Amino acid sequence: MVVNGVAEGDPEGEERSIRVRAEQLSPRIGELAHNLDLIERAIVAAVADGVQLLVLPELSTSGYYLRDKAEALSVALSADDPVLDRWASLLPADAVVVVGFCENAAGVLYNSAVVVDAGGVIAVYRKTHLWDAEQNLFVPGPDRPPVVETGLGRLGVLICYDLEFPEMPRSLALRGADILVVPTNWPLVPRPDGERPPEVVQAMAASRSSAIPIVCCDRSGSERGNVWTQGTSIIADGWPVGSTDAQGRVDATIAIPRSRTRIGPLNDVLSDRRPDLYF
Amino acid sequence: MVVNGVAEGDPEGEERSIRVRAEQLSPRIGELAHNLDLIERAIVAAVADGVQLLVLPELSTSGYYLRDKAEALSVALSADDPVLDRWASLLPADAVVVVGFCENAAGVLYNSAVVVDAGGVIAVYRKTHLWDAEQNLFVPGPDRPPVVETGLGRLGVLICYDLEFPEMPRSLALRGADILVVPTNWPLVPRPDGERPPEVVQAMAASRSSAIPIVCCDRSGSERGNVWTQGTSIIADGWPVGSTDAQGRVDATIAIPRSRTRIGPLNDVLSDRRPDLYF
Numbered sequence: 255m256v257v258n259g260v261a262e263g264d265p266e267g268e269e270r271s272i273r274v275r276a277e278q279l280s281p282r283i284g285e286l287a288h289n290l291d292l293i294e295r296a297i298v299a300a301v302a303d304g305v306q307l308l309v310l311p312e313l314s315t316s317g318y319y320l321r322d323k324a325e326a327l328s329v330a331l332s333a334d335d336p337v338l339d340r341w342a343s344l345l346p347a348d349a350v351v352v353v354g355f356c357e358n359a360a361g362v363l364y365n366s367a368v369v370v371d372a373g374g375v376i377a378v379y380r381k382t383h384l385w386d387a388e389q390n391l392f393v394p395g396p397d398r399p400p401v402v403e404t405g406l407g408r409l410g411v412l413i414c415y416d417l418e419f420p421e422m423p424r425s426l427a428l429r430g431a432d433i434l435v436v437p438t439n440w441p442l443v444p445r446p447d448g449e450r451p452p453e454v455v456q457a458m459a460a461s462r463s464s465a466i467p468i469v470c471c472d473r474s475g476s477e478r479g480n481v482w483t484q485g486t487s488i489i490a491d492g493w494p495v496g497s498t499d500a501q502g503r504v505d506a507t508i509a510i511p512r513s514r515t516r517i518g519p520l521n522d523v524l525s526d527r528r529p530d531l532y533f
Numbered sequence: 534m535v536v537n538g539v540a541e542g543d544p545e546g547e548e549r550s551i552r553v554r555a556e557q558l559s560p561r562i563g564e565l566a567h568n569l570d571l572i573e574r575a576i577v578a579a580v581a582d583g584v585q586l587l588v589l590p591e592l593s594t595s596g597y598y599l600r601d602k603a604e605a606l607s608v609a610l611s612a613d614d615p616v617l618d619r620w621a622s623l624l625p626a627d628a629v630v631v632v633g634f635c636e637n638a639a640g641v642l643y644n645s646a647v648v649v650d651a652g653g654v655i656a657v658y659r660k661t662h663l664w665d666a667e668q669n670l671f672v673p674g675p676d677r678p679p680v681v682e683t684g685l686g687r688l689g690v691l692i693c694y695d696l697e698f699p700e701m702p703r704s705l706a707l708r709g710a711d712i713l714v715v716p717t718n719w720p721l722v723p724r725p726d727g728e729r730p731p732e733v734v735q736a737m738a739a740s741r742s743s744a745i746p747i748v749c750c751d752r753s754g755s756e757r758g759n760v761w762t763q764g765t766s767i768i769a770d771g772w773p774v775g776s777t778d779a780q781g782r783v784d785a786t787i788a789i790p791r792s793r794t795r796i797g798p799l800n801d802v803l804s805d806r807r808p809d810l811y812f
Contacts, residue, residue: 382807382810383805383807385797385800386797386798386799386800387799389799394807397810398810398811399810415800415805418741418742418802419742419805419806419807419811420699420700420703420738420739420742421699421700421703421806421808421810421811421812422810422811424699424700424811424812425810425811425812428812445772446772449772452737452741452771455734455737455738455741455771456738456741456742458731458734458738459699459734459735459737459738459739460699460738462697462731462734462735463697463698463699463735492731492734493724493725493728493731518664518665519665520665520666520668521664521665521694523697526662526694526698527698527700528661528662528673528698529700529812531661531676531677531678531700531701531704532677532698532700532701532703532704533700533703533704533707533808
């Protein structure tokens with residue numbers, strides 16, 4: 255059913271709960287083999303713990319503060335690298351993993367995220383809004399982010415700075431995503447005492463505005479003198495759920511919302527939109 | 534200068550600071566004369582205190598939980614009612630007042646906000662996203678919200694539920710607003726202990742996303758058994774500034790940002806947009 259140009263969730267669809275984890279790894283800059291081992295161990299542990307959706311950070315394979323294109327190329331993977339199939343081989347039938355990686359597409363570098371299930375790679379998204387010096391390494395992705403059909407539901411994928419453009423989570427919700435997954439590398443920025451990271455505030459607002467859960471996976475520690483925010487958050491109904499454990503993991507059980515954008519007898523956060531008035 | 538379709542702030546423009554107040558009045562439902570007296574006293578006090586921009590709540594003249602159209606019509610004002618000029622007459626040359634009012638336009642009711650300066654009425658905005666039972670009383674405004682040129686800067690005007698559509702504050706920022714003013718009546722909704730009202734979280738995110746200050750004026754107390762959130766907030770750089778005093782006032786000095794959407798050597802929150810990818 256389409257109301258006001260918006261595809262409604264399937265009103266007959268059964269609500270489901272999924273077990274979600276975001277784990278803020280500490281990859282070492284430029285150490286591909288070490289980082290691939292970290293990622294594999296995170297996947298194995300998640301599967302052992304019954305996690306169905308695992309989200310890992312942006313550029314998990316390479317680290318973030320790469321000095322130049324030569325260093326980035328030295329740790330970049332193509333989207334058909336066998337290691338991505340290796341990750342798939344570790345998954346049971348109902349599980350999905352999202353990993354940020356440094357992509358080499360015939361010599362062109364992208365800041366990408368791959369969505370993998372037991373059958374293999376089901377989507378690769380190339381970050382479209384590049385932050386700061388990323389612009390010296392990567393080409394901005396030419397395509398809008400995917401809404402990926404998985405056994406868990408429809409995943410919308412964004413990477414870090416993408417989420418700070420309110421049009422992006424909104425677009426994915428309008429296109430039918432059930433949940434957003436956001437690998438990030440958030441550099442620590444000043445904030446008032448007692449406040450959450452501002453990027454988390456933006457994720458909370460995006461979650462409430464479009465009645466969609468959002469999983470943000472940040473980084474641990476620091477890299478080349480730059481400290482990470484460690485703002486890993488799983489957000490449902492606009493509020494963070496769960497908290498980060500000593501290993502940098504946030505676990506939560508999330509209801510896939512389907513048809514849950516109605517917020518009262520007369521209101522729906524998507525079909526109440528007035529697109530004729532915007533921009 | 535226009536970059537990526539976005540008008541940049543005037544780089545030669547002098548940054549200015551303005552004294553802002555939001556005062557969460559307690560109008561009485563259906564008691565027009567009482568409420569006009571409240572409004573007038575709030576304006577006089579603000580002028581005496583040197584406030585340059587005063588924002589009052591949604592439907593300040595009438596109250597919110599009007600039973601039916603007949604009751605709403607009994608307290609509605611036309612946009613050329615002499616009382617609006619009366620408010621103008623109370624203002625010095627550099628001051629602006631924004632008041633939510635129940636508008637009667639030849640028998641059609643709108644949930645409106647008026648922007649007044651010493652010269653008289655300079656804009657009327659008719660709320661475009663109607664919440665819940667408002668839909669039984671009011672017609673949604675047909676026009677997008679105004680960006681009003683004033684002596685203080687360019688004011689973008691929204692009313693309450695409008696702000697929960699991230700497209701709305703974004704649109705006003707893109708159209709060159711320096712500050713957003715948002716008369717609201719926020720009914721108290723459940724929230725986790727220790728959290729701010731979710732509507733304030735959305736305002737904080739909107740402020741950061743578009744690097745624009747936002748003034749939200751809520752209500753005090755309760756009305757016909759419905760409790761108000763009392764979430765009045767003045768937000769700059771994504772964070773609330775000032776706090777509500779015993780009289781329900783929040784005062785703050787706000788730098789009108791002009792050319793302040795640049796957030797690093799290579800990034801600008803407006804011109805980094807990728808409109809080709811949205812929606």
